Amino acid sequence: MSKRKVVVTGLGIVSPVGIGIAQAWENLLKGVSGVGPITKFDASQLPTRIAAEVKGFNSADWMPLKETRRSDLFIHYGLAAAKLALDDAAFVIDDSNGERVGVNVGSGIGGLPMIEDNIREMIAKGPRRLSPFFVPGTIINMVAGMISIQFKAKGPNVSMVSACTTSTHAIGEAGRMIEYGDADVMIAGGAEACVNLSGVGGFCACKALSERNDDPATASRPFDRDRDGFVLGEGAGIVILEEFEHAKKRGARIYAELAGMGMSADANHITAPNMDGPRRAMLAALKNAGLNASDVQYVNAHGTSTPLGDANETAALKAAFGDHAYKLAVNSTKSMHGHLLGAAGGVEAVITALAIHHQISPPTMNIITPDPACDLDYVPNVAREMKIDVALSNSFGFGGTNGTLAFRRLR
Numbered sequence: 001m002s003k004r005k006v007v008v009t010g011l012g013i014v015s016p017v018g019i020g021i022a023q024a025w026e027n028l029l030k031g032v033s034g035v036g037p038i039t040k041f042d043a044s045q046l047p048t049r050i051a052a053e054v055k056g057f058n059s060a061d062w063m064p065l066k067e068t069r070r071s072d073l074f075i076h077y078g079l080a081a082a083k084l085a086l087d088d089a090a091f092v093i094d095d096s097n098g099e100r101v102g103v104n105v106g107s108g109i110g111g112l113p114m115i116e117d118n119i120r121e122m123i124a125k126g127p128r129r130l131s132p133f134f135v136p137g138t139i140i141n142m143v144a145g146m147i148s149i150q151f152k153a154k155g156p157n158v159s160m161v162s163a164c165t166t167s168t169h170a171i172g173e174a175g176r177m178i179e180y181g182d183a184d185v186m187i188a189g190g191a192e193a194c195v196n197l198s199g200v201g202g203f204c205a206c207k208a209l210s211e212r213n214d215d216p217a218t219a220s221r222p223f224d225r226d227r228d229g230f231v232l233g234e235g236a237g238i239v240i241l242e243e244f245e246h247a248k249k250r251g252a253r254i255y256a257e258l259a260g261m262g263m264s265a266d267a268n269h270i271t272a273p274n275m276d277g278p279r280r281a282m283l284a285a286l287k288n289a290g291l292n293a294s295d296v297q298y299v300n301a302h303g304t305s306t307p308l309g310d311a312n313e314t315a316a317l318k319a320a321f322g323d324h325a326y327k328l329a330v331n332s333t334k335s336m337h338g339h340l341l342g343a344a345g346g347v348e349a350v351i352t353a354l355a356i357h358h359q360i361s362p363p364t365m366n367i368i369t370p371d372p373a374c375d376l377d378y379v380p381n382v383a384r385e386m387k388i389d390v391a392l393s394n395s396f397g398f399g400g401t402n403g404t405l406a407f408r409r410l411r
Contacts, residue, residue, distance in 0.1 A: 003179040007410065009252040010089025010240030011350045012081035012189075016052035016233050016337045020084055025354050027336070028362040029383045033217040034337050035231050040195050048209040050216040051195045052233035052338025063150065070133040071146065072111030074236075077343075078143040078191030079150060081236035086151065089240040089252060091185065093151050102155030102183040103144040104174040105238065106166040106190050108342025108397070111138025113196040143191050155183040163397030164302075166190045167237060167345030168405055172261030174241050184246045189346030191236035200232055206271065210305065218366045220339075222303035222332035223310050223378045225371040230304040233338025237346025239353065255353040259390075259408040260289025266400030273309055273396060278302075278316035281402035282392060289406040291390060293321045296328060298361055298391040300352045301378075303332025304339050311373045313394065318376075329386060331379040335365040345395040349405060352393040356409050360385050 011021050016034025018024030027034075034052045043049040059068040059076040062083060068076060082105070086093070093101050118134045136142055141159040148157045156177055160170040167190030174188035194200075203209050210229040212219035221227040247254060262284025266277035286293060302313055310332075318325045333351050340347055355361055360383055367380040393405045 004181065005244035006175040006178045006241050006258045007244050007247050008239050008255040008258060008353045009242045009247050010085040010091060011255065011353060012083065012085030012088060012238040013347055013350050014054055014057065014077045014081045015235040015347055016054055019057060021088065021350065021354065028333055028351065029360065031363050031365045031381065032336060033365065035216040035219055037216060038195065038200065041197050043200060046201055046204050047211050048200060048204050049213045050219055050231060051200065052231050053195055054235050071137040071142065072114040073193035074107050074111060074191045075143045075146050077193055077236035078105055079146055081189065081191065081238040082147045082151065082187050085187065085238040085240045091240060093153055098152050098154040100155055100184040101153040102157060102174070102177060103148050103153050103187045104156065104158050104160060104170045105144045105147055105188060106160035106170045106342060107140045107143055107192055108161065108163050108166045109192065109194050109199070110140040112194045112199050114138045116196055116198050147187055153187060162401045163399055164341050164344055165395040165397040165401045165403040166342035167349065168393065168395035168403035169263065171239060171345065171349050172403060172405055175258045175261065178241055178243050184243045186241045187238060188241055189236065189238035189349065190343040192341045192343040193234045194341060195232060195234050203232060208306065220305045220335045221366040221368070222301070222305045222335050222364055223314070223371060223374040224367050225369040227305045227307060227310060229306055230334065231338040233340040235340055235347060236343050237348070237350045239349055254410050256356040256407045257410050258405065259291065260285045260406040262288060262404045264402045266402065268400050271398055273312040274400065275312050275315045275319060277400055277402045278313060278394065278396055279319040281404040282316065282320040282394065285392060285404035285406040289408065291406060294324050295390045296392055297386065298355060298388045299328050299330045300348045300391065300393040301330050301332045302394045302396045303334055303364070305334060314374045314376055325376055328377065329361045329379050329384065330376050331361055331364045333362050345393065345403065348393050352391050352407055356388050356391055356407055359388055361388070
């Protein structure tokens, strides 16, 4: 059986730089930062007191009020992004097509705020005070489950969990489900909502976060010499993937083709990256897509703003692309929206599809002092109109899990 072509027909985003693609894309091109002082809890005792929070989000606008009380915020973000993506695709799920529509939406951590609240209540007042929705409201697969229930998608229903590579794996595997005939349409991506005491505190404990509290807007500095850690973000990124002939038949707008995915493991360390794993993920994505390294113009980098991670990704790009690495536009939009953990790959897949569609690379903001170890073209501080026929989107996660998506302008 030959593989079927997979295209992107809808985009949904809930992010610190905007809710919906129009607002988010405009802010990204302008270099607007979504980072600020933490408002969701008292962070005064932590060394990091900044985060990239979603602003202006009301869960009751996206789901019944009763359901908002029974589920964690990451599920609310995922439902909202899925609704935005379906609306953007002008695709309605009904009895005639529901069995051919699936969901693959995951999360790196899941319902941490609701877990924290319930544990605090249990310690204070005993186990009888645990909510009956404690488990179904926090487990990771319920974001896909709730999307399926709300929109009546009756095809494959799964959730990927692979730390900060979650969404990238979810989108890639969703594409393969379409390629091999398990579904005609997939709702795919990730959601995360971990701006709470245990979430921020946990990353502070492993010395991963920026402590540039007095200058939040420039705290996330991917590839800059003075980067000191990532900024925790939250939100969701969802794409609607569709079999090409199915999309063409209904006259859908097509942003890009999902041409391939690559995966690898560092098999090296829990958190310290290894250059060879990301290199192999990028090359595997190109091979899966039938592309050469010289075909690529743009890379949406993982680029978290950690001292070791950014240098490692730069080295991996050079190893994968050779001299062509210096001809790539490599950007990290985490400089504006922070690191959304398991949702990062979803948000960045949305951005990569928009970059191809509009033929514009957003900037990497806050490159103030160049780092000799990071010497590629990171599109510093100003968006750039450019030819983008082929783009990669990278995600790397704790445990040494790597994923790369290859997108292509529809030919």
